[in-house]
Amino acid sequence: ILNVEQSPQSLHVQEGDSTNFTCSFPSSNFYALHWYRWETAKSPEALFVMTLNGDEKKKGRISATLNTKEGYSYLYIKGSQPEDSATYLCASPDGGTSYGKLTFGQGTILTVHP
Amino acid sequence: NAGVTQTPKFQVLKTGQSMTLQCAQDMNHEYMSWYRQDPGMGLRLIHYSVGAGITDQGEVPNGYNVSRSTTEDFPLRLLSAAPSQTSVYFCASSIDDRDYEQYFGPGTRLTVT
Numbered sequence: 001i002l003n004v005e006q007s008p009q010s011l012h013v014q015e016g017d018s019t020n021f022t023c024s025f026p027s028s029n030f031y032a033l034h035w036y037r038w039e040t041a042k043s044p045e046a047l048f049v050m051t052l053n054g055d056e057k058k059k060g061r062i063s064a065t066l067n068t069k070e071g072y073s074y075l076y077i078k079g080s081q082p083e084d085s086a087t088y089l090c091a092s093p094d095g096g097t098s099y100g101k102l103t104f105g106q107g108t109i110l111t112v113h114p
Numbered sequence: 115n116a117g118v119t120q121t122p123k124f125q126v127l128k129t130g131q132s133m134t135l136q137c138a139q140d141m142n143h144e145y146m147s148w149y150r151q152d153p154g155m156g157l158r159l160i161h162y163s164v165g166a167g168i169t170d171q172g173e174v175p176n177g178y179n180v181s182r183s184t185t186e187d188f189p190l191r192l193l194s195a196a197p198s199q200t201s202v203y204f205c206a207s208s209i210d211d212r213d214y215e216q217y218f219g220p221g222t223r224l225t226v227t
Contacts, residue, residue, distance in 0.1 A: 032213055036216075043204060043219060043220055044204070044216075044218050046215030046216065046217075049213060089156070089157065093212040101159060101173075101211070102147070102162075102211050102212075102216065103173075104149075104156050104157040104158075105156060
C-alpha cells in the first residue's frame with residue numbers, strides 16, 4: 001500500500017485569502033497523481049490528473065503543481081470563496097506490480113469564512 | 115449518461131445479516147472500485163476490478179466479496195454484517211486506475227446495529 005500523506009489536515013481561511021496545501025507520495029515507481037474535491041454530502045469530483053514532473057494544471061482559481069523527483073504536489077486556491085469549502089483529496093496509483101490500486105490521502109479540510 | 119449509480123442510498127442491517135450494495139456505470143469503463151469512508155480515515159479501497167471477470171483485493175477486503183460478470187456492474191456483498199462495517203460506501207469507475215480521473219457514485223450509507 002502506497003503512503004500518500006496530505007497536510008495540513010484542516011485549514012480555516014477568510015474569503016479572499018489565497019491558500020495552498022501539500023500532498024506527499026513515494027517518488028519511486030511514480031505513475032500519476034490525482035486531485036479531487038469533495039463537498040459535504042456529495043461525492044468526490046476530479047480536479048486534476050498529473051503525470052509528468054513539472055506538470056502544472058489550472059482550473060479557474062485552482063491550480064496544482066507536481067514534483068515527482070521529490071514526491072510532492074501542491075494545490076493552490078487563489079482568492080478563496082465560501083463555495084471552495086470542501087475536503088481536497090490527493091491519490092496515487094501504485095506504479096509497481098500492484099496494478100489497480102489507487103491510494104488516497106486522508107484529505108485537507110478547507111473552510112472559507114465569509 | 116447516468117454516470118455511476120449506487121443503490122440503496124441508505125441501509126440499516128442487523129449484525130449477521132447479509133446484503134449486496136449495487137453499483138452500475140454506463141460509461142463503458144474497465145476499471146471499477148469500492149471504497150469505504152470513515153471519519154479520520156479518508157477513502158480506503160475495499161476491492162477493485164480491471165475488467166469483467168477480473169477482481170482483486172484492496173486495503174480492507176475482509177468481510178466483503180465482489181464479482182464482475184459484466185463491464186457495467188460491480189456489486190459489493192457483505193457476507194455477515196458487523197458493526198465495524200458501519201460506513202459510507204462509494205463505488206467509482208474510470209477508463210483505468212492511473213491516467214484517468216475516477217467517477218464516483220453518490221454513496222451508500224450503511225449502519226449495522
